[in-house]
């Protein structure tokens with residue numbers, strides 16, 4: 001085997017080319033890691049939102065969208081009194097009657113300007129059903145009051161201080177004072193404004209509610225609700241597990257995820273080809289040197305290995321740089337999408353992916369130049385100029 | 386002729402080498418025979434394109450004959466596989482190039498050490514041997530210089546040290562002074578002759594230059610694919 005110092009010093013031979021290759025590798029790894037962090041972020045946000053024990057009862061025909069769904073105002077009460085399998089909290093069935101509404105909001109300090117906002121009209125029972133929602137400050141809203149999730153400011157695009165307790169927001173011309181703040185373990189609900197269900201029904205001029213969210217004692221009791229919905233055709237209900245609902249939302253974002261991957265891959269491929277070109281130029285000039293090394297007894301395997309070491313060093317430096325940037329920067333990036341806010345996720349999985357792609361690039365990058373240098377016979381390489 | 390008892394170290398029988406370039410065939414070596422005794426210093430001469438380098442490369446095991454056989458030290462190298470040849474070369478042949486072919490990123494010391502590293506020889510043994518050959522070529526004070534910091538003659542002496550460090554049976558040199566000025570050339574040639582004599586090496590040297598050939602104790606001319614013994618005029 002050739003000494004490591006040979007590989008290391010070869011990197012200093014064409015410093016500009018080496019730098020170019022490190023940069024190329026940094027960019028590719030960063031793109032791949034960002035795409036992965038984006039997709040893991042969106043998937044994680046949607047998947048934590050569903051509770052295994054929860055069932056959403058929607059209007060039949062609107063199973064994909066709470067936004068469009070309508071059920072009779074009385075339906076949640078009928079469900080609560082008819083199904084025994086529903087979990088009971090303080091001897092009351094855990095059924096949350098909810099209105100989901102995507103509208104606008106203005107700050108009372110700046111009443112002219114409107115921002116998009118997601119409203120959920122709820123009763124106290126909501127906290128018995130959405131068990132990962134925790135009020136971090138203030139209290140649950142009563143009439144003419146709201147509480148805001150910790151991502152609402154981000155979703156709307158306003159400052160956190162604009163939504164501090166004591167401030168108020170304007171919705172359809174009516175002012176609601178902010179009395180509480182909540183968090184929800186990274187779920188999409190963190191981007192929602194929760195208010196009294198009757199206030200929201202009035203403000204949105206609705207006569208029906210959007211859905212009933214039900215908490216079961218045991219996940220397998222889902223069938224009981226499903227059966228009930230099928231028997232009570234008059235209510236036009238349809239039951240879906242909360243997790244299944246968000247998983248299907250996740251499918252809805254599949255094309256975006258694909259587009260993100262595709263963009264990252266296309267730019268990466270272009271960059272990898274650039275890198276191969278540079279590597280080829282840097283290595284092919286050593287063709288005669290490699291032939292001479294073979295003359296003095298060095299095997300082709302040893303030569304390939306030493307080029308591979310050079311390539312690995314370059315790509316690992318690239319991976320190290322981009323993973324450092326990625327883990328410092330990406331998690332702080334929050335992205336709003338139509339129904340919530342998620343943040344990019346950099347974890348072990350992302351790091352492994354980054355190093356893996358660097359490894360693949362290291363190998364891919366030397367195939368052509370190694371072939372160009374080592375395929376010809378020693379004699380013809382020595383004769384080449 | 387020197388001692389009659391010296392065994393034959395290089396033996397070629399009916400050696401033919403053809404190169405195919407599209408439709409044209411070039412046959413620089415045709416049914417060539419050669420027997421060279423151990424310890425001799427042979428100069429190979431001949432016009433450009435006559436096949437000198439080709440023959441040298443076949444002897445050195447980096448090219449293979451189209452037909453015929455070549456036996457070195459009783460081993461028929463024309464039958465060896467590529468990887469066997471690589472290993473055999475490392476141990477048995479010291480190759481000296483016209484353009485030195487030192488590794489530019491390695492110092493003189495490291496260049497000379499390289500063949501020993503490839504053969505996985507222990508560190509202390511390497512150090513002993515490298516220092517020894519560098520002293521033989523008179524470059525012990527240039528050990529840590531890189532090739533670009535050396536003159537052509539010095540580079541070639543490093544290359545000779547690299548060729549000698551594995552203690553090979555045979556040294557081959559392809560116009561080793563072709564790129565040097567007259568003084569350096571003489572220097573290198575007497576070094577080669579002296580080392581060949583002192584260390585009992587068999588040397589095959591290709592040269593254009595009659596004066597260079599005069600350092601050898603035997604000169605053969607390549608003509609029309611065959612070797613002709615004649616003393617240079």
Ligand SMILES: Nc1ncnc2c1ncn2[C@@H]1O[C@H](COP(=O)(O)OP(=O)(O)OP(=O)(O)O)[C@@H](O)[C@H]1O
Nearest residue numbers: 379380404411413432433434435436437438439440
């Ligand atoms: N790898 C090769 N492919 C094709 N033809 C070759 C190859 N090597 C040598 N030849 C041809 O074989 C002939 C002999 O070449 P060789 O290099 O052995 O000559 P030479 O005697 O060393 O010449 P010079 O004195 O110019 O170095 C030439 O005609 C050359 O073109």
Ligand SMILES: [Mg+2]
Nearest residue numbers: 437438439559
């Ligand atoms: Mg030649």
